[in-house]
Amino acid sequence: MKIHIRQDLCVGAGLCVLSSAQVFDQREEDGVVVLLQDNPPPELQDAVRGAARKCPSLAIVVEEDDPAGVAAA
Amino acid sequence: MSNIVIIGAGQAGLQLASSLRDNGFAGSITMVGDEVHAPYQRPPLSKAFLAGTAPEAMLFMQEPKFFADHAIDFRGNEAVETIDRELKQVNLRSGAFLPYSHLVIATGTRNRALPCVEGETSGVVSLRTIEDAKALMQGLERATKLVVIGAGFLGLEAASIASDAKIDVRVIEAGGRALGRVVSAPVSAAVQAAHEARGVTFSFNEAVVALHSTDGHVSSVELGSGERIPADLVLVSIGVVPNSELAAACGLAVHNGVVVDARLLTEDPDISSIGDCAAFPFAADEGRMVRLESVQNAVDQARCVADRLTGKVEAYDQVPTFWSDQAGLRLQMAGLTRGDEDVVVRRDPATGNFSAYCYRGDNLVAVESVSRLPDHMQARKLLRMKISPSREQAGDPAFDLKQLVNKETAA
Numbered sequence: 444m445k446i447h448i449r450q451d452l453c454v455g456a457g458l459c460v461l462s463s464a465q466v467f468d469q470r471e472e473d474g475v476v477v478l479l480q481d482n483p484p485p486e487l488q489d490a491v492r493g494a495a496r497k498c499p500s501l502a503i504v505v506e507e508d509d510p511a512g513v514a515a516a
Numbered sequence: 517m518s519n520i521v522i523i524g525a526g527q528a529g530l531q532l533a534s535s536l537r538d539n540g541f542a543g544s545i546t547m548v549g550d551e552v553h554a555p556y557q558r559p560p561l562s563k564a565f566l567a568g569t570a571p572e573a574m575l576f577m578q579e580p581k582f583f584a585d586h587a588i589d590f591r592g593n594e595a596v597e598t599i600d601r602e603l604k605q606v607n608l609r610s611g612a613f614l615p616y617s618h619l620v621i622a623t624g625t626r627n628r629a630l631p632c633v634e635g636e637t638s639g640v641v642s643l644r645t646i647e648d649a650k651a652l653m654q655g656l657e658r659a660t661k662l663v664v665i666g667a668g669f670l671g672l673e674a675a676s677i678a679s680d681a682k683i684d685v686r687v688i689e690a691g692g693r694a695l696g697r698v699v700s701a702p703v704s705a706a707v708q709a710a711h712e713a714r715g716v717t718f719s720f721n722e723a724v725v726a727l728h729s730t731d732g733h734v735s736s737v738e739l740g741s742g743e744r745i746p747a748d749l750v751l752v753s754i755g756v757v758p759n760s761e762l763a764a765a766c767g768l769a770v771h772n773g774v775v776v777d778a779r780l781l782t783e784d785p786d787i788s789s790i791g792d793c794a795a796f797p798f799a800a801d802e803g804r805m806v807r808l809e810s811v812q813n814a815v816d817q818a819r820c821v822a823d824r825l826t827g828k829v830e831a832y833d834q835v836p837t838f839w840s841d842q843a844g845l846r847l848q849m850a851g852l853t854r855g856d857e858d859v860v861v862r863r864d865p866a867t868g869n870f871s872a873y874c875y876r877g878d879n880l881v882a883v884e885s886v887s888r889l890p891d892h893m894q895a896r897k898l899l900r901m902k903i904s905p906s907r908e909q910a911g912d913p914a915f916d917l918k919q920l921v922n923k924e925t926a927a
Contacts, residue, residue: 489579
């Protein structure tokens with residue numbers, strides 16, 4: 444899994460940090476999302492997918508290693 | 517064994533279910549939603565989804581397996597008919613019933629209908645659900661003249677997207693300015709100017725008295741002044757009504773929403789209410805009763821109730837925040853105004869990057885930022901810590917407001 448963030452879209456809602464504080468943080472000065480790791484281990488991946496889906500400004504994009512495998516799962 | 521039933525599967529309902537599990541709640545959770553869909557986000561429906569830049573799949577807040585993985589019994593396309601407080605159960609439309617040890621009403625709102633319109637007319641739409649958004653998108657594909665009734669967040673976000681698509685857009689507003697109920701006058705002016713620069717026109721202080729149609733499709737909008745504005749698509753976006761009928765029918769207090777106390781509890785100790793449908797005492801303003809429509813409010817109230825139901829009882833006291841993307845501007849609001857505050861502007865509004873600091877007496881009560889994310893985040897801290905800069909400090913871009921926060925933190 445690879446995570447991409449669109450800092451220009453981020454509204455600083457902080458829902459991603461609620462989903463996974465191990466992967467997402469907010470910049471001190473303006474609250475914009477920052478990635479703590481962009482290639483999270485398997486045990487964090489469900490939380491990352493949840494963070495992407497719950498982001499109100501759709502600023503998190505998750506690129507799966509094997510889209511076909513995920514679709515079949 | 518405790519069993520929690522959540523009526524409503526929107527932002528608040530889903531967050532409550534998630535947070536209960538995050539907090540280690542081991543009892544049963546049932547969430548009843550009246551839409552066919554799994555819980556989805558509404559904000560993009562008037563933004564990226566409507567603009568065609570976000571796929572439908574991205575709207576859903578969880579993957580289907582989330583509900584099974586977390587033992588959340590999500591029942592979509594179902595409705596609660598009645599709440600029986602004596603038996604402590606909700607009765608479903610399907611005939612089944614769900615006993616509860618605690619019930620949470622998170623039923624949200626529905627769109628206010630235009631009083632002069634009866635029945636459905638082709639080309640007249642409103643926007644709340646995925647289906648509404650798809651209907652509006654289809655309408656926009658064919659439309660040449662869109663009339664938006666109501667200059668609130670939703671209407672103006674849609675106006676922005678329609679003007680991007682080179683559709684003629686006219687906005688009709690009953691009040692005197694754009695976003696008049698939610699932002700201060702300087703921000704209204706900037707928003708109006710940004711839309712007008714893109715060709716959107718406005719009519720203020722005008723009531724819509726009739727919609728006219730030709731061959732069953734809307735053809736014009738008639739104003740109180742007698743003017744008839746040609747239209748082949750009309751978006752009605754004149755606010756919402758809280759879904760509080762279930763609460764009222766079982767005897768709970770309802771006044772502009774389901775009335776709750778500082779812990780978001782109704783007068784029945786076994787029933788809470790959260791999100792857009794709940795009227796709660798706003799701690800930062802003398803406990804006056806407010807009802808807020810925002811993601812932040814839905815999420816934070818859900819977390820507050822999840823904490824209470826898992827043993828950590830605290831009053832709800834969060835800084836309200838809102839945001840809107842429109843006409844190339846990002847609006848971000850922190851705090852809540854009554855509408856009669858003094859306003860101090862920081863930076864030149866003509867640049868399209870400024871913030872409005874709203875004061876009641878010497879107290880900062882809200883900050884509205886136009887494409888100024890750092891100001892917004894600073895404002896959240898100031899409001900949370902109840903730090904009020906002087907008007908001079910707020911109005912002086914050279915004065916670093918952060919030093920007030922740092923000073924307080926160090927003290």
